[in-house]
Amino acid sequence: MKKFIALFSVLSFLFGCNSPADKKTKDKLPRVAIAGIGIESSTFSPATTDEAAFHARIGDSIFGRYHFFADTTSIRQRAEWIPTVLGKSIPGGIVTREAYESLVEKTLKMLEANAPYDGLFFDIHGAMSVQGIPDAEGDLIKRIREVVGPEVMISTSMDLHGNVSYDLAKHSDLITCYRMAPHEDALESKQRAITNLLDRLESGKGKPAYKAYVPVPILLPGEKTSTRIEPGKSLYAKVPDVADEDGVIDAAIWIGYAWADELRNHAVVMTYGDDEEAVKKGAEYLANSFWEVRNQFEFVAPTATLDESLAKALSSNKKPFMISDMGDNPTAGGAGDVTWTLNELLKRPEFKKENGPSTIYASLPGPDLIEKALVVGVGKRVKGMVGAQVDDRFAPPIELEGTITAIKEGDRDAEVEVVVKVGSIHVIVTKKRKPYHHKKDFTDLQLDPENSDIVVVKIGYLVPELYDMRSDWIMALTPGGVDQDLERLGYQNIKRPMFPLDADMETPNLKAQLIPLANQ
Structure with missing residues (x-):
C-alpha cells in the first residue's frame, strides 16, 4: 500500500494532477527551518575542536551542501525554506565549550528572528562531545525546542555512528540515519528525512502517533560493522522492510560511537508511525536481530600489527597495497598527528633508498615544515618538525628531512599541502590535518597512488574510491585516539554491562519503549 501511494504521488507530480495536498501546498507552503552542528568527537584523544573547524554556513549558502535543494527540484519548491546555521567539521577531539556556545547562540538567534515555523530539518552527525555537556545533541535540540516551540515538527538526520539519547529521541518527531557504511547513502538519507517531514506537513497528518525506542547494549567500532560484509549487510537490509510496513513511517539502526566515554554511547533502534503495534513490533524485530548476530561482527578487512602489515605489503606483487593506519584515523576522531607509524616506516631499511618500494604516507600536520617549504620551493631540500603537536603519547614529533616534490595551497581543510x-x-x-579519501587528493599533489607499491593512509575501513583503487589491503592495529582495541580505552562512564566488553552478559530487555511526543 505504501509503495502504491508513493507511486501515485510521483505520477501526480509528473502529470500535474491536483490532489488536495497539491492545492494546500500551492495555497500556503509550510515554513521549514534548517539547522545543525555535526562532528564525531573522540574523548580518548587529547585534541580539542574549535569553531573554525566547523566551517559554518549561514543562510542560503547552506543549500549548497545538498544537491536536492537545487532551485528546480520539487523539494525546493515544496516549502518556504529558512536556512539558519549549519556547521560540519571533520571528526576530531572534544568540542570546546566556547565553540559550541558560539555556534548555538548564532543558531538560536537566527531561529528566533525568523519564527514561526511548521517544521525544522535538524542535520547532525550525532557523536558530538562538548566540554562539560554529557549529551551535546540532546542539549542542542532541547534549546532549539525552547525557541521554536513544542508544536514544530523536527526531522532529524544522522550518521549511523551517532548516539540517540532519550532526550534526542523525545524532541525529534521524525528521526533517521544512514543505512550504509561506508556512507554512500548520506545524501539519500538526508533527503529521506526531509521528504518524510514534508509529506507529514502537506498531508495534515502531523506528528507520528507513536515512536518506539530500544537501547541495545552493544558498542562496536565502525570497522567491525561495515554493511559491505556480513552480518552488517543482512542486518541493515532488514531496515527498509520494516520502514515499508503499513503504519510505519521510517526505521533506523544506530551502531553508536565507540570512542567517546558517555552514558548515551551504545546502539539504538527506533521506529515511528501511526500504528502502535507495527511500530513496536518493527523496533523489537530489528533490536533482536542485532543482538542475535552480535558475535558475528568481524573487521571488514584483515588486521595485523604494523610490522606484520608491512611484511605482507613488501612481499606482495599487487599494486597498490594499502595499509590503514587505524589508531589515529582523523575521520573517526583521531588527532591525525600521531607520528608512531611514520616513525616506524622511517626506521625500515627497505625505504631508506630512493629506489626502494614506492610508498605514499598520508598524512601528518607540520606547520613548521610547511613554513620552511614555502620559502625554498619545489625541488629543494627541506628540514622541519612534523606531527605530535596534539597527541604525543605514543611518539614525539619527527624532524623530517627530504626533497620537496609538490606544494599545493588553498585546500579547505589542510590549507597548505607539501609532499616531501x-x-x-x-x-x-x-x-x-586533512583526510585523504579521493584519488584527486593524491593526483593534485603529482602522486600516483594506483601505481605505487604501498599506500599508508590514516583511515579505518577504506572509503569507496580507495576501496576500488586497492589491489590488496590490511588494517594495521596502530595506537591513537580511536584505538580499535576497545579494552585498552578505559571506559568510565558508559552503561555496563556492554557487549563486547562484557561478553558473557545476560540477554538484555529489548522491549520497545514508547516515547511521548515533544509537545506532551
Whole structure:
C-alpha cells in the first residue's frame, strides 16, 4: 500500500494532477527551518575542536551542501525554506565549550528572528562531545525546542555512528540515519528525512502517533560493522522492510560511537508511525536481530600489527597495497598527528633508498615544515618538525628531512599541502590535518597512488574510491585516539554491562519503549 501511494504521488507530480495536498501546498507552503552542528568527537584523544573547524554556513549558502535543494527540484519548491546555521567539521577531539556556545547562540538567534515555523530539518552527525555537556545533541535540540516551540515538527538526520539519547529521541518527531557504511547513502538519507517531514506537513497528518525506542547494549567500532560484509549487510537490509510496513513511517539502526566515554554511547533502534503495534513490533524485530548476530561482527578487512602489515605489503606483487593506519584515523576522531607509524616506516631499511618500494604516507600536520617549504620551493631540500603537536603519547614529533616534490595551497581543510620525499617514501605534510579519501587528493599533489607499491593512509575501513583503487589491503592495529582495541580505552562512564566488553552478559530487555511526543 505504501509503495502504491508513493507511486501515485510521483505520477501526480509528473502529470500535474491536483490532489488536495497539491492545492494546500500551492495555497500556503509550510515554513521549514534548517539547522545543525555535526562532528564525531573522540574523548580518548587529547585534541580539542574549535569553531573554525566547523566551517559554518549561514543562510542560503547552506543549500549548497545538498544537491536536492537545487532551485528546480520539487523539494525546493515544496516549502518556504529558512536556512539558519549549519556547521560540519571533520571528526576530531572534544568540542570546546566556547565553540559550541558560539555556534548555538548564532543558531538560536537566527531561529528566533525568523519564527514561526511548521517544521525544522535538524542535520547532525550525532557523536558530538562538548566540554562539560554529557549529551551535546540532546542539549542542542532541547534549546532549539525552547525557541521554536513544542508544536514544530523536527526531522532529524544522522550518521549511523551517532548516539540517540532519550532526550534526542523525545524532541525529534521524525528521526533517521544512514543505512550504509561506508556512507554512500548520506545524501539519500538526508533527503529521506526531509521528504518524510514534508509529506507529514502537506498531508495534515502531523506528528507520528507513536515512536518506539530500544537501547541495545552493544558498542562496536565502525570497522567491525561495515554493511559491505556480513552480518552488517543482512542486518541493515532488514531496515527498509520494516520502514515499508503499513503504519510505519521510517526505521533506523544506530551502531553508536565507540570512542567517546558517555552514558548515551551504545546502539539504538527506533521506529515511528501511526500504528502502535507495527511500530513496536518493527523496533523489537530489528533490536533482536542485532543482538542475535552480535558475535558475528568481524573487521571488514584483515588486521595485523604494523610490522606484520608491512611484511605482507613488501612481499606482495599487487599494486597498490594499502595499509590503514587505524589508531589515529582523523575521520573517526583521531588527532591525525600521531607520528608512531611514520616513525616506524622511517626506521625500515627497505625505504631508506630512493629506489626502494614506492610508498605514499598520508598524512601528518607540520606547520613548521610547511613554513620552511614555502620559502625554498619545489625541488629543494627541506628540514622541519612534523606531527605530535596534539597527541604525543605514543611518539614525539619527527624532524623530517627530504626533497620537496609538490606544494599545493588553498585546500579547505589542510590549507597548505607539501609532499616531501624521504628515501622511497612520499610523505604528505599539511598545515592543518586533512583526510585523504579521493584519488584527486593524491593526483593534485603529482602522486600516483594506483601505481605505487604501498599506500599508508590514516583511515579505518577504506572509503569507496580507495576501496576500488586497492589491489590488496590490511588494517594495521596502530595506537591513537580511536584505538580499535576497545579494552585498552578505559571506559568510565558508559552503561555496563556492554557487549563486547562484557561478553558473557545476560540477554538484555529489548522491549520497545514508547516515547511521548515533544509537545506532551
